[in-house]
Amino acid sequence: MKTVIWAELSSDEQAQQLARPAMADSATLGNTVAEIIKAIRKRGDSALLEYTKRFDKFEGDNFTKTEADIKQATARLGTEIKNAIKTAYDQVVKFHQAQVQDVIRVETMPGVVCEMHTQAIESVGLYIPGGSAPLPSTVIMTGAPAQIAGCTRLVLCTPPPIADEILYAASLCGVTEIYTVGGAQAIAALAYGTKTIACVDKIFGPGNAFVTEAKRQVSNDFAGAAIDMPAGPSEVLVIADKESDPAFIAADLLSQAEHGHDSQSILVTPCANIAKQTALEIEKQLAVLERKEIAEQAIAHSVSIVCADIDEAIEISNRYAPEHLIVQTEDPRALQAKFKNAGSIFLGAWTPESVGDYASGTNHVLPTYGYTRTYSSLGLADFVKRYTVQELTKEGLRRLAPTVICLADAEGLTAHKRAVTIRIEKLNR
Template identity: 50%
Template sequence: MKIYNLKDLTQQKIKELCSRSIADDNLVKSRTEEIISNVKSNGDTALLSYAQQFDGIALSSLYIGKDELIEIAKQIPAEAKAAIDTAYQNIHKFHSSQVNNEPNVETMTGVVCWREVRAIERVGLYVPGGTAVLPSTFLMLGIPAKIAGCQNIVVCSPPQKDGKVNCYIAYVASLLEIEKVYLVGGAQAIAAMAYGTESISQVYKIFGPGNRYVTEAKKQLQHIAAIDMPAGPSEVLVLADETAIPSYVAADLLAQAEHGIDSQSILVVTSNKTAAAVVNEVEAQLADLPRKDIAAAAIANSYIMMVDDLAQGMEFSNEYAPEHLILATENYEPIIPLIRNAGSVFLGNLTPESAGDYASGTNHTLPTSGFAKAYSGVSVDTFVKKITFQHLSEKGLKNIGNTVETLASAEGLQAHKNAVTIRLQGLAEN
């Protein structure tokens, strides 16, 4: 990992370090455009072709139905089943707390306004399954969708080598009462959900993280179907001081690094001693990881930033706007008010990011690539619309009428003014 000192850097260099751009972004863009065009024109035929090309599978069907999902789910080990059950309960409990009714507001006598929640009827969930299969993502997307009351939930996930889904995905599908899981991955899955095919229903909004192709497809298609957020390669920023435990910090950095070669694991640290100890621990722990080649490539794409104190480190973090922010310090409480941009935050030395990834209850589908400056992670709110209502009584119309007439006249919109005037005249005549 390269080491920088924040006080030695220009603003341009800081901006460059906070950028997640990759050299072949233009190639990803053009390839994604080709895939989208093919799926739009050729539907299921294109999806079957891509399964052969990208997944090495000749599919006889593009989906696994409910009965087969139940059978596959029976293969799940008891320990894994219990872990998924616990995660399900925690995630469901946390997200259920997000369902709240708002009160009616009388803005002036006789003028009542309020909002009501309506679920997005047709949603698409993308569950990655490339170098790692993620039933946890299925939970993170499916649970809030169900709580929100979405009527039609389309689930896409790449096929495994046997042309099926694994028992973990199947078991989550059974928990969520999902009828089908479509065996489609990558940009082609996003295109299929956006446009619809012979087998896959078109959806109104698409959810889920993925690789650069998935992210690019979501960006290119958001004029066709809304998206949850731009969510690309995973990333973590650990802010640490002399009270951090180096072995824990190294484990957190590697946890993100093993997602993919384009992941980033950033250490922002106040102590040279801590930095050196973390580097040693990264090297030691890396050697034992089954995905060490992937993690090593990601670590090479990462860096250490030396800062004078935690407050200065937090300023850098806010500019970077990490998907995951870990405060690896015993003194995290004074830092919390300084956090402006982050997807999800993990406080103290005993709170690993992995807890949020799987089972603490918060959602792990989060904005990456600096989009935490403007986006929130997935929640029940992401799956609903909030529609405003208003009602004017006779007294309300009289109270607000002149205000509306005056403003409409000021804007030169006579018909707007007339819509009020004609009603006031009607009241005066009765």
């Protein structure tokens, strides 16, 4: 993991250190994904099966999982892993249940009542990354809020082979349809539909650069589907002071690096010795990781930044806008209000990012690529729509009419004005 001195870098060099590696060739990526989407829209299931066989080495002809498959998977799992999945599910449910929004009712003036209601999105697609590791935790993070919100159709797509843990987690969340398809082709199927997979209203879940680009493209098409957020390859930024534990820092950086070769881990510290000791710890801990090769690739394009002080570290973090922000400083809570852009913040030495990934209760589906400037972590609100209601009495309309008439006049909208005056005239008669 390379180390740089922030003050010695030019503005362009600083920007380069904070660039996302996964976005390096966005034009080629965009064209490739567009071709996949076009094929799915044109040839449906046959294209979907073709891509699944090509990219995921799928050997069958049916990518639908049945209730029997789920029961068999559940039976194969041991008690320990099922208890762990159920505990994580319960934790996430507890935190997201607290986000249920009551009806808001306000009488803005006598006789004028305004309300805000929420209603579940009817059909949602849950994309669960596959590849080298199954992610039942992502099933929980997307499925549990959808279940709580009351979405009536939950469709899960994940690359083959589907792990038993994913099927069990899906059953807890009330997922009604499961398909062994992944990548940009799965996003296209969810957005536009095929003979086997009916289209959904909104797509949730993280993925690699291809999945993220596919989500972007379908969400920009009026005939496509809405998405939760741009959620791509994982990233973490750790802020550490001289009192931090290099072993803890290294472990946190590696926990993101092992997600994939395009993950990014960044350390920002005013202490050069902490940067040095962390680098040594990374080498030591890498040696014992099962996913060593993947983590090594990610660490190769990650960076340790030595800055002037903690205030500058905060500035760098806000500029990078990380998906995960870990604050290992003497008094992390005192710094919290200074962070403007982060998907999820982990305060203190005893709060590894792993707890948020699995079972603290917060959601691990988070915006990446710097989108934390404008997007939020996944929550219950993402699975519902808001709509407003207003109801006026006769006297309420009398009170509000002069304001509406005046504004309609100012905007030259006489029909708007007339919709009010015709009622006032009748009241006056």
